[in-house]
Amino acid sequence: MQAISLFWFRRDLRLQDNAGLYHALKSKFPVLPVFIFDTGILDQLEDTEDARVSFLHQRIAELQLELRSLGSSMLVRYGKPAEVWTELLQDFVVAEVYTNHDYEPRAIQRDEQVKSLLAEQNIPFFSFKDQVIFEKLEVTKSDGKPYTVFTPYSRTWKSKLASQMDSFSENGTEKNLSFFLKPYPCAEYFSNFWPTDSLPLPALSAMGFQASSITIPPATVGQGLIKTYDKTRDFPYLNGTSRLGIHFRFGTISIREKARRALELNETFLNELIWRDFYAQILTNFPHVAERSFRPEYDRIEWRNNEQEFEKWCTGKTGYPIVDAGMRELNATGFMHNRVRMITASFLTKHLLIDWRWGEAYFAKKLLDFDLASNNGGWQWAAGCGTDAAPYFRVFSPAAQQEKFDPEYKYVRKWVPEYGTPAYPKPMVDHKFARERCLEVYKAALKGG
Numbered sequence: 001m002q003a004i005s006l007f008w009f010r011r012d013l014r015l016q017d018n019a020g021l022y023h024a025l026k027s028k029f030p031v032l033p034v035f036i037f038d039t040g041i042l043d044q045l046e047d048t049e050d051a052r053v054s055f056l057h058q059r060i061a062e063l064q065l066e067l068r069s070l071g072s073s074m075l076v077r078y079g080k081p082a083e084v085w086t087e088l089l090q091d092f093v094v095a096e097v098y099t100n101h102d103y104e105p106r107a108i109q110r111d112e113q114v115k116s117l118l119a120e121q122n123i124p125f126f127s128f129k130d131q132v133i134f135e136k137l138e139v140t141k142s143d144g145k146p147y148t149v150f151t152p153y154s155r156t157w158k159s160k161l162a163s164q165m166d167s168f169s170e171n172g173t174e175k176n177l178s179f180f181l182k183p184y185p186c187a188e189y190f191s192n193f194w195p196t197d198s199l200p201l202p203a204l205s206a207m208g209f210q211a212s213s214i215t216i217p218p219a220t221v222g223q224g225l226i227k228t229y230d231k232t233r234d235f236p237y238l239n240g241t242s243r244l245g246i247h248f249r250f251g252t253i254s255i256r257e258k259a260r261r262a263l264e265l266n267e268t269f270l271n272e273l274i275w276r277d278f279y280a281q282i283l284t285n286f287p288h289v290a291e292r293s294f295r296p297e298y299d300r301i302e303w304r305n306n307e308q309e310f311e312k313w314c315t316g317k318t319g320y321p322i323v324d325a326g327m328r329e330l331n332a333t334g335f336m337h338n339r340v341r342m343i344t345a346s347f348l349t350k351h352l353l354i355d356w357r358w359g360e361a362y363f364a365k366k367l368l369d370f371d372l373a374s375n376n377g378g379w380q381w382a383a384g385c386g387t388d389a390a391p392y393f394r395v396f397s398p399a400a401q402q403e404k405f406d407p408e409y410k411y412v413r414k415w416v417p418e419y420g421t422p423a424y425p426k427p428m429v430d431h432k433f434a435r436e437r438c439l440e441v442y443k444a445a446l447k448g449g
Helices: 019-025 051-069 081-091 105-119 150-164 169-179 223-227 245-250 255-265 267-285 296-300 307-315 321-333 338-351 356-366 372-383 398-405 410-415 431-446
Strands: 004-009 031-038 075-079 094-100 125-128
Touching: 004 019, 019 031, 019 094, 019 125, 031 051, 031 081, 051 245, 075 081, 081 105, 094 105, 105 125, 150 255, 150 267, 223 255, 255 267, 267 372, 296 431, 307 321, 307 338, 307 356, 321 338, 321 356, 321 398, 321 410, 338 356, 338 372, 338 398, 338 431, 356 372
Parallel strands: 004 031, 004 094, 031 075, 094 125
Antiparallel strands: none
């Protein structure tokens, strides 16, 4: 049997401008793409109609069709990655394995396990940067240490940007597409794996899921929206944000391409991409944030953690209309406007004194664009315990936020139709009382009391 290279798709579900795929196709071996529906992740999901699983399944089917048009396909497996890779090494003569970096702690552990399996057979494992512009310690202070404050980080990031803008498609992937593995003349590989002109794709039902009714935002966005992004992005009743988060999360679009467009059209939008890199390098360089506060002293806060109050927050029944609208939008669509994410997170942690990790976990279950680094960074920012966070004494007034960003209640009336009627609940806690209680509890913790 002929030796081949395997390219392992994960958070990079596209053929164009894909760093790891570019390098795989430049190797001297035919390339067979592989995707694994990871049971370690899927088994943790509670909703059998999880829209992210539906989206992944659909995207893998689309990629198979793209590869089919090139005379190839993608091998799709369902199981634990280490077990799947053990089987792949038995079924194929694998010369090399290529993939792109994943920075989450569980993913790093998974990759080390697979890398060790490959090393036992002297198979090299090549991994590349693809889902961010800058990673790890590529953007540092003059002493070589990582930034923990966004503004100076962003200045250095922008000063280095030109060196990172080369594409992996214009002069690479497209002209090497012929190097994907094809069933002929390599027919010996495919008697078991390629019974038709496309490799089989496990059904959603076989994995314990079913199609979701939630609509996935498109992977393209109008140039006009990006041009006016700085003027419209804070108002949740407007269609003023890109909603590209899920596509960045799963790599169905290229971060390099979007950074180039943002550089041309709108610096505020570019800053949002920089925040993604900033939080990714925080997670890499300070991995304790995945479970604990960036600032250790904040782990001394005595959270109230009232389960009934948490349930009211989750279901959008707090009596604060902009908070309730945000939570209901999230539950119905898997999306929440970024301004409202800050308001709802601040309300949970500071008005209700509920541990930010409870809110982070709820968002992780519901958000289409859930990304550990960004979700964690946003929650720790709101709670005051993160890097470059809002100071603990800054407690958003939901009423003031409502007046400023949804003054005509357009957003609220869309998601809370009973607002203004006797059916709508009274505020579950008084703002002034909640603020004073929050400051007392935070002060006590930060004094070591």
